[in-house]
Amino acid sequence: MILFAVFHVTDQQGNKLSDDGIAERIQQSLGPRARSFRSLRRSVGVQAAAEHTTIELTGRDRPGLLSEVFAVLSDLKCNVVTAEVWTHNSRMASVVFITDEATGRPIDDPDHLSKIKKLLLYVLKGDRDKRSANTAVSVDSTHKERRLHQMMYADRDYDMDGADCGSASDRSKPLVTVENCVDKGYTVVNLRCPDRPKLLFDTVCTLTDMQYVVYHATVIAEGPEAYQEYYIRHTDGCPISSEGERLRVIHCLEAAIRRRTSEGIRLELCGEDRVGLLSDVTRIFRENGLSVTRAEVTTRGSQAVNVFYVIDASGNEVKSETIEAVRQEIGSTILRVKEDFYSKSPPQEGVRFSLGNLFRTRSEKFLYNLGLIKSCS
Template sequence: MCASVDGVDSVGSMSLKSEQENDNVPMPIVLIDQDSDPDATIVQVSFGDRLGALVDTMKALKDLGLDVLKGTVSTENSVTQTKFFITRLATGRKVEDPDLLERIRLTIINNLLKYHPESSERLAMGEAFGIKPPEKKVDVDIATHIHVKEDGPRRSLLYIETADRPGLLLEMIKIMADVNVNVESAEIDTEGLVARDTFHVSYRGAALNSSLSQVLVNCLRYYLRRPETDEDSY
């Protein structure tokens, strides 16, 4: 009996230790900012206090045909934030191509998984490429929030929050193009399993009216929830 009780206590303590270890893994954040600097795209990466100089990340960005103009490192509330100011090497201008923006995002996440494998349990891509998939899944229906609001007479502000997955940015921009909505700039924010993206959008040089805003929201909501619906239908 004593051995049995000790065994239960041991299993319980191991389970508690595992939960504590999971809680100790910081939130990985990848932020792509198109608005703060007029001449460069800013890429910000943080993973608690575990990131180093990110030399490999700089090399990976250069391999994408990008020029890293400068980098800064700051610490706030024990979180080290590394920023890269980047432009396209061929033009010297900020990155505007959605495909390249998505490649930048995925490249940085891949580097996080490679050099900080413990991050896999806090990233959507950890499901397929990490050493440990996320234990907590994100419910797409609950996690998805889409809002459009005015941002002056010539553009609107579109906010999308949803479960992250590879290729998400490209698909969202394609949907906007399908309803003739132009993306003027974007801030791409990946926080763990969730994507929080903000777009400045317009329609023929003007802000979106209420009807077009509703069409856009409906199309995006349908697409973002569709993979879950398709799986359930089989």
């Protein structure tokens, strides 16, 4: 099967790409050396890689959990090089890259790794979580965000039974329809939600991890909303065959979109990196009644460049004086409040939609004329 696709892309600010190396890096990533992704098998994994040791965590989310995780790593003389944390539907998943505090090298001592896993598992389980009772050593190293999708999918964060879904989640709920196109033998997935960076990545990764093949697709991202249409079949060549499977696809796509639609106030920390910085920062969040809903931790040379999304741990609106107190304690010059650029107006509820009824972009016209896009309507 030959893949033919046309993409019109900009940077996150909507500007034309000026870096000539981006296209080259994309070509390299699509070459024969591109690596596949293996499914998650355990809830806590530790793996030695070339430059760091990778830790994977999944568990029930609760206020102060991230603070406890980073405190354990700090106590065990682990330096966090980079990390990403997602929360959704009362679940948490995290991928953390660490090195030995003393040597700056990957941690490969079996006893040390065993102790790390044991203590982190103890923190994750707490006294309520029954899903995170297993530990294992990972085999493959993968893209952090792709791995997080796999981890949360394996942890069934899309299962809404008994979920604590507040108003913030309702506001960000996408509209997803799944219908069979009987005469063509495809299942057609239509999706409409506020546009944001990496939305296409999130939806395609989810369909792939659910063992579906995308044969034709149309993506329109103009203005505040995004519209996506996928013609899919299962890897066995069959379209969706049951109501249960149809609902599962809808719930999984909704979850994939909402994992990155962060709730809370965006705090950006940029300053000199040091051992124990994350432990101290997240402890201050916890002591001031803040809970982290998502985090991106990066080290660039000697600088720490971190992003945290925080909410009030009691479920109340975060007070401005609380944020200012946190900034004063951490350092107002290195911790700044930023508007969440993912927050956009949701699509209207109850509106049926189809990309076949929308205006066609230049790339869509091109694919349509080639016969690669054909509406079922």
